[in-house]
Amino acid sequence: MILLDIYSFSTLTSSIDKSLNDAMAPWMATLTEFVLLGLVFLIFYALLGLFLVYLERKVCAVIQNRIGPNRVGKWGMFQTIADLIKLLMKELITIKNADKFLFNLAPFVVIIASFMAMAALPFAKGLQAIDLNIGIFYVIAVSSLGVVGILIAGWSSNSKYSLIGAMRSGAQIISYELSVGLALLAIVIFSGSMQLSTIVESQADGWWIFKGHIPAVFAFVLYLITATAEINRGPFDLAEAESELTAGFHTEYSGIKFAFFFLAEYMNMFIVAAIAATLFLGGWMPLHIGGWEGFNQIMDYIPSIIWFFGKTFVIIYIIMWFKWTFPRLRIDQLLNLEWKYLLPLNLINTVIISFVVLMGLYFK
Amino acid sequence: MSEEAVKKIILKEDEDYIVNMGPQHPSTHGVLRMEVCLNGETVKYMIPHIGYIHRGMEKMAESNTYKQIIHLTDRMDYLSAHINNEAVCLAVENALGVEVPERVQYIRAILDELTRIASHHLWWSAFGMDLGALTTFFYGMRDREKILAIFEESFGSRLLHSFNTPGGLMHDVHPDFRKHTLEFVKYFRKKLPDYKNLLTDNVIFHNRTIGIGVMDKEMAVNYGVTGPSGRGSGFSCDIRKTAPYGIYDKVEFNEILYSEGDSFARYKVRMDEMEESLNILEQLVENMPEEGGFTAKMKPVVKLPEGEYFQRVEAARGEFAVFIVSKGEKYPYRIKFRSPNFSNLFVLSQLAIGGIIADLVAITGSLDLVIPDIDR
Amino acid sequence: MNSVVRYINDIYKGVVSLWTGMRVTGKYFISPGEIVTEQYPENLATLKMEDRFKGEVIMPHDENNQHQCTGCGICEMNCPNGSIEIITKRVPNENGKMVRAIDKHIYHLAMCTFCELCIKTCPSNAITWGQDFEHAVFDRTRLTKVLNKPGSSLKKKEVKS
Numbered sequence: 001m002i003l004l005d006i007y008s009f010s011t012l013t014s015s016i017d018k019s020l021n022d023a024m025a026p027w028m029a030t031l032t033e034f035v036l037l038g039l040v041f042l043i044f045y046a047l048l049g050l051f052l053v054y055l056e057r058k059v060c061a062v063i064q065n066r067i068g069p070n071r072v073g074k075w076g077m078f079q080t081i082a083d084l085i086k087l088l089m090k091e092l093i094t095i096k097n098a099d100k101f102l103f104n105l106a107p108f109v110v111i112i113a114s115f116m117a118m119a120a121l122p123f124a125k126g127l128q129a130i131d132l133n134i135g136i137f138y139v140i141a142v143s144s145l146g147v148v149g150i151l152i153a154g155w156s157s158n159s160k161y162s163l164i165g166a167m168r169s170g171a172q173i174i175s176y177e178l179s180v181g182l183a184l185l186a187i188v189i190f191s192g193s194m195q196l197s198t199i200v201e202s203q204a205d206g207w208w209i210f211k212g213h214i215p216a217v218f219a220f221v222l223y224l225i226t227a228t229a230e231i232n233r234g235p236f237d238l239a240e241a242e243s244e245l246t247a248g249f250h251t252e253y254s255g256i257k258f259a260f261f262f263l264a265e266y267m268n269m270f271i272v273a274a275i276a277a278t279l280f281l282g283g284w285m286p287l288h289i290g291g292w293e294g295f296n297q298i299m300d301y302i303p304s305i306i307w308f309f310g311k312t313f314v315i316i317y318i319i320m321w322f323k324w325t326f327p328r329l330r331i332d333q334l335l336n337l338e339w340k341y342l343l344p345l346n347l348i349n350t351v352i353i354s355f356v357v358l359m360g361l362y363f364k
Numbered sequence: 365m366s367e368e369a370v371k372k373i374i375l376k377e378d379e380d381y382i383v384n385m386g387p388q389h390p391s392t393h394g395v396l397r398m399e400v401c402l403n404g405e406t407v408k409y410m411i412p413h414i415g416y417i418h419r420g421m422e423k424m425a426e427s428n429t430y431k432q433i434i435h436l437t438d439r440m441d442y443l444s445a446h447i448n449n450e451a452v453c454l455a456v457e458n459a460l461g462v463e464v465p466e467r468v469q470y471i472r473a474i475l476d477e478l479t480r481i482a483s484h485h486l487w488w489s490a491f492g493m494d495l496g497a498l499t500t501f502f503y504g505m506r507d508r509e510k511i512l513a514i515f516e517e518s519f520g521s522r523l524l525h526s527f528n529t530p531g532g533l534m535h536d537v538h539p540d541f542r543k544h545t546l547e548f549v550k551y552f553r554k555k556l557p558d559y560k561n562l563l564t565d566n567v568i569f570h571n572r573t574i575g576i577g578v579m580d581k582e583m584a585v586n587y588g589v590t591g592p593s594g595r596g597s598g599f600s601c602d603i604r605k606t607a608p609y610g611i612y613d614k615v616e617f618n619e620i621l622y623s624e625g626d627s628f629a630r631y632k633v634r635m636d637e638m639e640e641s642l643n644i645l646e647q648l649v650e651n652m653p654e655e656g657g658f659t660a661k662m663k664p665v666v667k668l669p670e671g672e673y674f675q676r677v678e679a680a681r682g683e684f685a686v687f688i689v690s691k692g693e694k695y696p697y698r699i700k701f702r703s704p705n706f707s708n709l710f711v712l713s714q715l716a717i718g719g720i721i722a723d724l725v726a727i728t729g730s731l732d733l734v735i736p737d738i739d740r
Numbered sequence: 741m742n743s744v745v746r747y748i749n750d751i752y753k754g755v756v757s758l759w760t761g762m763r764v765t766g767k768y769f770i771s772p773g774e775i776v777t778e779q780y781p782e783n784l785a786t787l788k789m790e791d792r793f794k795g796e797v798i799m800p801h802d803e804n805n806q807h808q809c810t811g812c813g814i815c816e817m818n819c820p821n822g823s824i825e826i827i828t829k830r831v832p833n834e835n836g837k838m839v840r841a842i843d844k845h846i847y848h849l850a851m852c853t854f855c856e857l858c859i860k861t862c863p864s865n866a867i868t869w870g871q872d873f874e875h876a877v878f879d880r881t882r883l884t885k886v887l888n889k890p891g892s893s894l895k896k897k898e899v900k901s
Contacts, residue, residue, distance in 0.1 A: 059769075062768060065506060065772070065773060065774075321766060324498060325497065325762050326497060329568055329572075332720075333572075435820060506776050509776060516792075517792070519792065519794075520794035526854075526856065534860055558764050561760045561761060561763070566761050567758060
């Protein structure tokens, strides 16, 4: 019997587990669960990627005072699918003196890194694939693997443009990882644990961005800026700027391999936004204001999965807003910004937060 | 060009790391090939190659009558098409001693200023887009559509009109011309603060343009850089002030000068010029006479007396001049166009040295080059 | 101490300028305003160009299939790049004398630069601007048009008394 309770997905997962274990041997049940999870994640990844590309085009169109895609499908819904079919039908060009094994490996490394990071996110109450006790540490560590993919892509293309683009991108991502880690450390200090489910549950009476007042808001803003730089987007996209050196590290890729890079960029945006929503904005916890019982009851009616996706999409919209408003930073200004401005501010913020937590100067 | 660059053209060494920003490139404003020699990320020297869109306009003009030359000048610097036409018309009219009615002079000046604003709009849109702020393209183009609608109503075409003719205009403007121009002035004044907030005050934009591509006044005078690029370095070269033509001596306006000479100064000159043009438009539309016709009496076949004639006007990008040598026939013996972009281009190879490629894109954008004007 | 003050001042001014920029674009998301792009193939029924729009050169014929072109050739002389070719023939008029009439008025749309010299210099006002702008063809010879329709004749001018 498979039960579905929209307010707590643990009934669904435990009923599937029970029915599988009844039907076959335990080791085979576990294997089937692995395969099932993998399939669900693959489909979710692909569909969400398609939807995010479409959403970006529509948001960009509204900001620029025009209508986005509106020919393919009712509101242009199938535009991304048409693009995907076009990319699949393109010829896979092999370069003469390129290192073939590394050239073909690079897109896979990038996609696998973002897949692994997505596995640890808490999507709703009871819907989390892996709940490690070092949750947030695992996510940051695994998303660093994407850099390796980019550097491999740039080197193995055997082209001047790709090499310059990959070197810039590598330098940028490695520098900004420090600030991302420190900004997330702020919430780890507040909640006292790195496990993602504990962090979400500790926000049951209020989100950390409200409970942690000024230092938490500061950490949130710093996280948004550095996370945009991490995913090579927005005002920090010098590595793939079209008007400067063609397309950077993925110049020589065509067809499905280019689609992998493209998709991985959008999914990285989703993961970064999801982490911000989980740590700062309460994950799947509804908005509760202490003392207003009627309000809290209404907020509880909305299922937790809708809270999670709603918060994530608000942050995705903010990240898109950054991209379409500002001009690009030069590579030396980018690194300047990180090492001279963001990192010292982050360190000061961390010291203040430790002081605040030790003295108990926040809303418990 | 720098001495090093000249030496390299003569004897090219093999260990230079040369990157070609080739004729097809998303950010060069036309077909221009720039050969950039890099040392890591810094530019050692840059050689521009032109001639990809040479059409032989000066030679074609030798077999066309004076009325037929007008449609050729349109297509050189197509963004200030009307002002280019006016140069040839004024040269022919001064040579023949024809007096055009005052109404025609007012209409020509109004169209000049509208063309100038439209050209600066397109420059702003493309400059923002080169630097990465992709929304500026759409905002600038949307506002430019209002000017193009005024043009389409009176002439029938949006960009290349060939409306001027020696002696006056081809036909009269639409009756609603003054009303629509005033409406546009009011509309655009409300939009200018948006432009300022989006790009001019932005700290990222300041970091990309302040101190980049510094051209001092001596370099501007030596290379002959006129127009807003020269006025950003303190070189006072506005033809509307130094050698007024048409109705410009009766209009009050300021000449915009900044002395820093970097890309940000050139940017500010053009933004301020847009506002000055709005002031000029208001004065002109208010004082435009209703009576006067649209052309002076001219013979059907225009023959210039023997001699040499010269006329310079202030195009949107600098000083555009026309030099006609006539042997008394209906075709010119030789006609020479002095195009502003030709002089503005070659200072680029001097300014690019020492910066990185991202700076090269910013400097090219701030110099506002239109490549068909260079090749003619 | 001075450098610390300058540092904090830089950060503050930078953030304020970025926020004003974001407000400009954010405004469009809250109140989208008027969409200026036209939905082209769908709005063909209501699309109206301006009266003076330069689509192509046409020779208007009235309801008796009559035009006003006498075949003088002034438009061919004035065209800067030879986009007009006039072919004339000799026909007898009502008195029996042989006069010149227009046989074919060939117009090369592919070469025309839309300078309107032919229209302005025509002494009989025979040609004018048309409003059709959809000229894309697969075969270039279809862009060479004959402006006077087959079987048409010259409209006689009324003699003013």
